[in-house]
Amino acid sequence: MMHRVAAFLLVLLMVTSGCSSTSRLAPVTDRMPAGKKTAGKMAASDWRPKTHTVQKGDTLYALALEYGFDYKELAEWNGIGAPYVIRIGQQLRLASAQSDTVSVTPLKPLAPVAESMAASEGSALNPSAQNQSGSLLKTQPKAGKVDYSAEAESLPPAIVPKPDAVVPKTHPPGEEKPSVVEEKKSAPSAGADDEDMEWAWPAKGKVIATFNEASNLKGMDIAGKIGQPVFASAAGKVVYSGSGLRGYGKLVIIKHNKTYLSAYAHNSQILVKEGQSVAKGQRIAEMGDSDTDRVKLHFEIRRLGKPVDPVKHLPESSG
Incomplete structure (x- = not known):
């Protein structure tokens, strides 16, 4: 009897020490890439304000050059037409309205976890179980079974294109296929907004x-x-x-x-x-x-x- 009690106490001591050792928290380390940490600083490199209040001597052309914009874009953002006259004290936007708009789509409300688990368990145990509204709970989509027949066997197999295959586009009768030159013109040029540019001298001279x-x-x-x-x-x-x-x-x-x-x-x-x-x-x-x-x-x-x-x-x- 004494041997059994000693063995029980030994097992209990081992279990207790094992639980205490696994309850220690692992050290927290910062795994964010270096580039992510500096992204905020790079985004803040644009010194330009969102608005400008027109002062004496300002012109739309001069402000566009000062802030690095096309003057026609600046005029469009502020609803200014030709001859592009601005007034002292007028506040001008220095960005399009679309650039300040962020669309947020609300998520659909999720059912409480407990209710969804209870409903799934009830439907599994009793397929005819009903919810609070009295309607039958839908457990899974039902697929109709089709009997095997020689007619089904004679149908041609479905053609599944390979991932790398290019499916040619079809054109309605009478419509000409666009030429290769036109497609190249519509493609955006790569690296159009890069900082790394190659410049050439604008003129020869001293x-x-x-x-x-x-x-x-x-x-x-x-x-x-x-x-x-x-x-x-x-x-x-x-x-x-x-x-x-x-x-x-x-x-x-x-x-x-x-x-x-x-x-x-x-x-x-x-x-x-x-x-x-x-x-x-x-x-x-x-x-x-x-x-x-x-x-x-x-x-x-x-x-x-x-x-x-x-x-x-x-x-x-x-x-």
Whole structure:
């Protein structure tokens, strides 16, 4: 008898010590990838406010350049039509209304866990069990059985396309199939919004003024001759072409992506129109002295509207 009691106490002691050892909590470690931790900082790199209050001297064209937008987009966001007049004190949106709208779809209410478990257990034990409303509980979908027959055996097997197979699109009679050229035009260009861009010099000549934030020099000046060609420094879309910005003369602004703009000022002739897509190195204007004291090209690169040093983006030599 004493042996049995001793054995029982030994087993009880082992079980107690085992439970106490497994009740310890594992140390908590931060497994969030490094990229996730810095995502908030990267998102905050856009310095632009959501609104701007118009002050004396502001124009829609100048504000679009300052904040890095197409002036027509800015006008559309604020319901402003041609000739794009703005008033002192007017508050302008610096983003589309759709960008601030978040649609939330409410989830369907879930049945309490206890009720759903009870209902499933009741239906399993008694298929004719009823819920509180008196209706029969549906336990599972019923599939009708079809007797085997020679007719069913003669039916052709279903054709299941392979995962990698490409199913050709059919076109209604009389409708022409789109050409390969048209399909390529509709495809978006890869990496259109990347920070990493390859720039080219907009003109040949001697640099006579360089970027200087302290002196409010927002770009660089390249000396040249009247009529000398001015080239697009990178591919993009012409978002401004004219002489509506004071101090820039005849000006061309190209939007390259959501981040970068480039500006080409003091031209004698402008060779492109607003909305036109241009390629890197394409001739867009002729050098001149409009709204300045000598023949030169004033060139700016702007990131999210803020001027940056073009020399840090351009190749070492202008060629």
